[in-house]
Amino acid sequence: MTVLVREFRPADAEATTEVLRAAIPFLVTTPEAMIRSVTHANPARAFRLLVAEVDGRVVGRAEVGLAYESDTPGQAYANVYVHPEFRGRGAGSLLLRTAEEQLALAGARSVYSWVLDESANRVFAERRGYEARRSAHFLRLDLADGTLPPLPEVPAGVELRTAADFAADPRPLFTLDAATTADEPGDIGTELDDYEDWLTTAWGHPCLDRELTVVAVVDGAPAAFTAAHTDGAGRYLSGMTGVHRAHRGRGLAKLVKAHSLHRAGAAGLTEAFTGNDAENQPMLAVNKWFGYDICATEVRHVRELGIG
Known part of the structure; x- marks a missing residue:
């Protein structure tokens, strides 16, 4: 068996989407999203989507x-990510080695990688010089069982x-997204300051469902939002929920998310997923109120290139 990267x-779009769905079924994507991520990539991102192939599959x-x-x-x-049926055959190792080589040529010094919190995956990362950092949870909610809490009153x-x-x-949504993203916990600080790039990567994302993405407006300006991604197969993913600092403590995160989830259920979607930093207790509490259950955990790992 020969592995080719x-x-x-x-x-490859259909096959690559199936690999991701099999390896990490808590994400929502489509073949169209795969293709756009490559064809519309900002050159400054040095983005590559690599695939591992075995006997033509x-x-x-x-990423x-x-x-x-x-x-x-x-x-x-x-x-x-490697399809569960093909793990332990060298595909993951060759993908990672190729990725590191490309990133080094692009000027990278530190490589961050999300790793499922399972023994085999963590051992894989640690043996290749990666050090565990912060954790994040995947959560799942059944939209088909009719147990969503009633809609909160709009203040x-x-x-x-x-x-x-x-x-x-x-642009007003970009402004709010930039303000709230800057406050998100994480290993890599994020500053959204490129509107044209945001139009391509966020606003133009094929999975963004604009009818299910709900925005709370105060005094004519967006104050809170929840971005909804869907895949056309009954699955919903919270891409981001954010509240402007000036409007926190009013229940707006719960409000916009509740209306989005109720609309998703009414539209026939059957399951919802979201992700939470393990230390983001306010958002974890909001999701618990909706009935989300933790279904998996990832651990962010980092390796300094040239070490190990």
């Missing part, structure tokens, strides 16, 4: 790139809209 091609994938939004030069990521002075209402001018 190469660049992703559009013809795509069995693994790796590789520089942390473009970070204000610290040289930070990068390589997230490697006085708050108006609910959807992302579709901002189609003519999404």
